[in-house]
Amino acid sequence: MHSCLPLVAAGALFASAAIGADKPVNAGPYVPSPTSVVADMLALAEVGPKDFVIDLGSGDGRIVLTAAKVFGARGFGVDINEKLVKEANEAARAQGLSDRASFGIQDLFKTDIRKATVLTMYLLPNTVNMLKDKLLAELNPGTRILSHDYPLAGWIPEKYVQMDLEDKVHISGVTTTLIYLYVVPARAEGRWSARLPAALSKEPVRLSLQQQITRVAGAARIGGRDVLLEEARLRGERFTFRLALGGRTYAFTGTVKGGAIEGTVEGGALKDAAWSAAPAN
Ligand SMILES: C[S@@+](CC[C@H](N)C(=O)[O-])C[C@H]1O[C@@H](n2cnc3c(N)ncnc32)[C@H](O)[C@@H]1O
Known part of the structure; x- marks a missing residue:
């Protein structure tokens, strides 16, 4: 599969992260999801007022902010980039959403995700797969997982959407955009x-x-x-x-x-x- 996130130039991002002694694993550089993809992701999972959305690597907060503002959900995002977290919390305040959308400086691999009814990510392909055990261990059966561009290997998506977007060309050199929707399974084994x-x-x-x-x-x-x-x-x-x-x-x-x-x-x-x-x- 082509690479939709630039795989280089991400290391410098961690310089400003005030999240403790351990250097977090680089899960991807800051590349925002185009706003149309955000809307399509949340619509694909039929996000609504009962949902709690967690975005792992939340950037400027657009996924959780849109989930709160347009879909009536609540949620939070975590990112290791202090500046982006500040920006996201300011946007929540400015849009009157602080009671329903918040953001924290946190390593996504250490974030408690048990509260999510919808979990979103736009991360590097290897990171998405490094998270598989955590997703199964912490998320309740029925929780929807949305992944922008990269699949969870070995999981059957509930839905899968492919589209062409001009604004992906400067990110990946191609227009191809993918959204995967998974549903966390119960244990039936x-x-x-x-x-x-x-x-x-x-x-x-x-x-x-x-x-x-x-x-x-x-x-x-x-x-x-x-x-x-x-x-x-x-x-x-x-x-x-x-x-x-x-x-x-x-x-x-x-x-x-x-x-x-x-x-x-x-x-x-x-x-x-x-x-x-x-x-x-
Ligand atoms: C491709 S961006 C996605 C931003 C946002 N979710 C969106 O779709 O618009 C990935 C984000 O993950 C963050 N990130 C990378 N490694 C991380 C880690 N270990 N813990 C938390 N955030 C991380 C980056 O700072 C970046 O903002």
């Missing part, structure tokens, strides 16, 4: 003991699930044979799959939450019939 409607199984069914970040696959052991889960999908806490049994296909929908799965199944004579699963011993 493991062996579950499922209770299905009696029409499908009178006995508890063993459900074996394998998960690789946003990908999930597995099988249900029913009537002494393993039936593969078809079209298994995990989006945040929402887990859906199909099972082909006795010549019919049943559509399962469930929520993976609090160490259990609960949901409904449809197919044949079944409509909104309850099913659930608990971790198997």
Whole structure:
């Protein structure tokens, strides 16, 4: 993939950062997202008044400021560049947004991101990938992650938008702009003991699930044979799959939450019939 952030000339940025003895990892030089990309990112994630947006490497604050002003959200941004953080807080004050948008001088790798319902970043490609473990460890299932230009390797994006923008030419030499939207998945991996409607199984069914970040696959052991889960999908806490049994296909929908799965199944004579699963011993 082409490089949309200049990969050089970023080192000098840290000279003014008053954030402690450890020199932070350089996650990218200051290159603001074009305002149209900011609006498109926030619209893609359907940001609204209930959201708390955190921008890692917030620059002049435009993402969090736009989220507050246009989309009614709250949030904060962190940056290691003192001057940019000051500028962003001044802009929040000037726009009457200080109660909903604030900015701090902080290393983004050490920032507590647990409060985010939407997390945004426009960082170097290796940095985006260095953050993968942190994102999975700290963000709640269902949190939306927006990345400008660079993907999270191994994650399946929920949505993906590509556009051409003239104002990217002076940054990267090309017009290509990408926005990736991801949804943090719940943990579904493991062996579950499922209770299905009696029409499908009178006995508890063993459900074996394998998960690789946003990908999930597995099988249900029913009537002494393993039936593969078809079209298994995990989006945040929402887990859906199909099972082909006795010549019919049943559509399962469930929520993976609090160490259990609960949901409904449809197919044949079944409509909104309850099913659930608990971790198997
Ligand atoms: C490409 S700019 C993105 C600015 C803004 N998010 C936007 O999209 O307009 C990346 C920002 O990350 C900041 N940055 C780089 N390394 C950082 C680190 N370790 N901790 C916090 N901020 C960092 C830079 O100072 C720069 O402002």
